[in-house]
Amino acid sequence: MAARNLLIEVMLHDGRWHGAHEWPPAPFRLFQALVAAGARGTHLDDGARRALGWLESLPPPRIAAPHIAGRAKRCTLYVPNNDLDAVDGDPDKIEKIRTPKFIQPRLISGEPRFMYLWVLEPHALDERVLGDLERLVDGLYQLGRGVDMAYARADLLSDEDARKRCDDFPGMIHRPCAGGRGERLATPARGSLASLERRFAAFTSRLHSDRRRQDLRQPPKARYRMVPYECTPERFLFDIRCTVPPEGVREGAFAPQSLARASAIVTGVRDDAARRLAAAFDSVLEGDEKEGMRVAIKRALIGRGAEDQDKARRVRIIPIPTVGSEHADHAIRRLLVEVPQDCPLRADDVAWAFRGLDLERQMDEATGEIHQAVSLIPAEDRAMLRHYGIGANESACRWRSITPLALPVRRLKGKIDGTARANIERQAAHALLDSLRHAGIRARPMSIRLQREPFDRKGHRAEAFATERFRRNQLWHVEAVFDRALSGPLVLGNGRYLGLGLMAPGEPCGAFVFHLAGGGLPREEAAPFVEAVRRALMAHADDVLGSVPRLFSGHEADGAPARSGRHEHVFLAAPAEGGRITRLYVIAPWRVDRSATGVRRSSADGRAYPGSETARQFERVVTGLVDLDIYARGLSRVRFAEIGLPGEDDPLFARSTTWSTCTPYRPTRSAKSRSAADDGFLGRDIVAECRRRGLPKPCAIDVLSISRGPRNGLRAGIRLQFDVAVAGPILLGSASHRGRGVFAASASPQAHEGRAGGTAA
Numbered sequence: 001m002a003a004r005n006l007l008i009e010v011m012l013h014d015g016r017w018h019g020a021h022e023w024p025p026a027p028f029r030l031f032q033a034l035v036a037a038g039a040r041g042t043h044l045d046d047g048a049r050r051a052l053g054w055l056e057s058l059p060p061p062r063i064a065a066p067h068i069a070g071r072a073k074r075c076t077l078y079v080p081n082n083d084l085d086a087v088d089g090d091p092d093k094i095e096k097i098r099t100p101k102f103i104q105p106r107l108i109s110g111e112p113r114f115m116y117l118w119v120l121e122p123h124a125l126d127e128r129v130l131g132d133l134e135r136l137v138d139g140l141y142q143l144g145r146g147v148d149m150a151y152a153r154a155d156l157l158s159d160e161d162a163r164k165r166c167d168d169f170p171g172m173i174h175r176p177c178a179g180g181r182g183e184r185l186a187t188p189a190r191g192s193l194a195s196l197e198r199r200f201a202a203f204t205s206r207l208h209s210d211r212r213r214q215d216l217r218q219p220p221k222a223r224y225r226m227v228p229y230e231c232t233p234e235r236f237l238f239d240i241r242c243t244v245p246p247e248g249v250r251e252g253a254f255a256p257q258s259l260a261r262a263s264a265i266v267t268g269v270r271d272d273a274a275r276r277l278a279a280a281f282d283s284v285l286e287g288d289e290k291e292g293m294r295v296a297i298k299r300a301l302i303g304r305g306a307e308d309q310d311k312a313r314r315v316r317i318i319p320i321p322t323v324g325s326e327h328a329d330h331a332i333r334r335l336l337v338e339v340p341q342d343c344p345l346r347a348d349d350v351a352w353a354f355r356g357l358d359l360e361r362q363m364d365e366a367t368g369e370i371h372q373a374v375s376l377i378p379a380e381d382r383a384m385l386r387h388y389g390i391g392a393n394e395s396a397c398r399w400r401s402i403t404p405l406a407l408p409v410r411r412l413k414g415k416i417d418g419t420a421r422a423n424i425e426r427q428a429a430h431a432l433l434d435s436l437r438h439a440g441i442r443a444r445p446m447s448i449r450l451q452r453e454p455f456d457r458k459g460h461r462a463e464a465f466a467t468e469r470f471r472r473n474q475l476w477h478v479e480a481v482f483d484r485a486l487s488g489p490l491v492l493g494n495g496r497y498l499g500l501g502l503m504a505p506g507e508p509c510g511a512f513v514f515h516l517a518g519g520g521l522p523r524e525e526a527a528p529f530v531e532a533v534r535r536a537l538m539a540h541a542d543d544v545l546g547s548v549p550r551l552f553s554g555h556e557a558d559g560a561p562a563r564s565g566r567h568e569h570v571f572l573a574a575p576a577e578g579g580r581i582t583r584l585y586v587i588a589p590w591r592v593d594r595s596a597t598g599v600r601r602s603s604a605d606g607r608a609y610p611g612s613e614t615a616r617q618f619e620r621v622v623t624g625l626v627d628l629d630i631y632a633r634g635l636s637r638v639r640f641a642e643i644g645l646p647g648e649d650d651p652l653f654a655r656s657t658t659w660s661t662c663t664p665y666r667p668t669r670s671a672k673s674r675s676a677a678d679d680g681f682l683g684r685d686i687v688a689e690c691r692r693r694g695l696p697k698p699c700a701i702d703v704l705s706i707s708r709g710p711r712n713g714l715r716a717g718i719r720l721q722f723d724v725a726v727a728g729p730i731l732l733g734s735a736s737h738r739g740r741g742v743f744a745a746s747a748s749p750q751a752h753e754g755r756a757g758g759t760a761a
Helices: 027-038 046-055 091-097 127-138 159-168 192-203 259-282 287-302 308-313 347-354 383-388 418-438 523-545 612-627 681-692 753-759
Strands: 003-012 062-071 075-080 098-103 106-109 113-119 150-158 171-176 184-187 207-209 214-216 225-230 234-244 316-321 332-339 358-363 370-378 396-401 445-451 475-486 502-505 511-516 571-573 583-587 640-644 655-661 700-708 714-727 742-746
Touching: 003 159, 027 046, 027 127, 027 184, 027 192, 046 127, 046 192, 062 159, 113 159, 127 150, 150 159, 225 523, 234 347, 259 287, 259 316, 259 332, 259 347, 259 358, 287 308, 316 383, 316 502, 332 347, 332 383, 383 502, 396 612, 418 445, 418 475, 475 612, 511 612, 523 571, 523 583, 523 612, 612 640, 681 700, 681 714, 714 742
Parallel strands: none
Antiparallel strands: 003 113, 003 150, 062 106, 062 113, 062 171, 075 098, 171 225, 184 225, 207 214, 234 332, 234 370, 316 332, 358 370, 396 475, 396 502, 445 475, 511 583, 511 640, 571 583, 655 714, 655 742, 700 714
């Protein structure tokens, strides 16, 4: 079998690790350690450059890390601060400028060993690069801080050997994922080596002096990309099938179960699996081992006696209803069993306990003959999991409940009026935030919607899932939109171990609004700001996706401009309010261009929704913008205070018959005469643009103002009148992708006349 996996194994000399802020040690730390191992003074030879350049082009690796036994006692050291000027340059007063440094290493349980495993493309490695990389790995002497002495070795493995090494590793396996809820780790990217060399060169000459003053210049930051990592649990999917079918049903056919029985199904198979597992261990274990395994089964599988630290180690049983189509009946045909990596029960033992379990069995008491049986059979087709955000690169911002969430809400007696209902929903929203914290989800919900009715036509009302443990008033169907894309399965609420609280990705978000921190920017800085945001989006897309798709660049894969008339890249809008820019809109092309191909439209609101891959890319890249600093030529650093969704009352996304420009409109063609308003040039250009974007033809077009730019380009303030109310956003003209030609809804022609004319200058 061909070797397609590169393994770099790092062993620490001590069972302590002093690296701060992250766990496990990030791949970029390993990359920096290899750069230090290959350096000879300030020089890197050609072989080291070749190996490091190849390594930075690989996708993020899997990381195997040992368990953490805890933290050592915190130690405080006081060292002289590099600020002798504060004591008039007197070295005898150096004790007055000491600064504390806190040291609290992680204590490693077991062997202090890490594995970094890359999956290689066929023919991606030649012998010369492998030899250069092996020399670098052999020279590695530390990982993390200077006190974390280490040594390493490299190897090439087949898929089978790599899988066996991961299975046998006595620790946790951290995998990169699209919408991970775990730690975001720095990984090498193209240009990382060059950025480290620039940083090193700048660090050696930080002190710059001229005739008048000395300046301490900060070296440039290293280039890397932040990738979310998760400790993915072992997942076993089972089909619910007829092993002994009734009359008229073929053997092996699905035996769909009612969605309202989700909690009962989970409780039944959980108890049966626990009994089977306990009986198996009782036959082979004795004494304390037997008692310890019984306790582990009660805590990890049943949940009885589990404490707070045991919750993340519990086996989770998730019923999987059939969804993904408007004709799907939402019946339960599959069962997903998740075993965390640090669960006290082995994953293969848990899978054995569930395999072949009977959900239903009818037999003749006299003869013992089985008339009908429904059992759990290992699934061969796992495609249904994609509809729940489970799988590589599966993530979403909007999530909707399939089975209701059990949220602790105080029950009110008597008649419930509007105020009481609002208080109940407020309690439920706060309980949802608590459930996110309990589930380890750091993302913040931008909007929350609570209701008793299902979001899907063939779903069940929340009251249908009521049990003795969960009353009707505690069950809610929830829709939440998060400020970053999350991967599944997403199971929330107090019933997440009992078959309730299962959520599925909803319709993708086609627009986000970012609020600028620090009072925003002057209106005159809109153009460089929007250009800086566009470049930041492309750079972030390269970091997250490994390439810059047309969605963010507007160009084909070969660098050529997109075909004329195609608006398949994002729109940016930064309208000024009161002379300052306080908000930035990032809008997907399918929300602006109503004639876009490859999308479907909702029958409820008429909005267009693209294919899942395009929507995932848009949400993953755009939501990450809130964590970035924006630098533009002539501007100071710009940061975003928060991210949100445009509401129905937003003037750019409202529904109106009258629309006026809030940023100047630029025609798609050059005007042949300077009196463009008189000869109808602007009207014809706008009508053509509306037709191209799938908008109705305006019944009236008013030109409020006209001006010429520095390059004699035409800019105009426009008001459009339609026969029917049109939903926003409306962005028209040649520069609409870069913040020009943005229209806002107005209640009447007089309402926007003054503002439109003022902003067109």
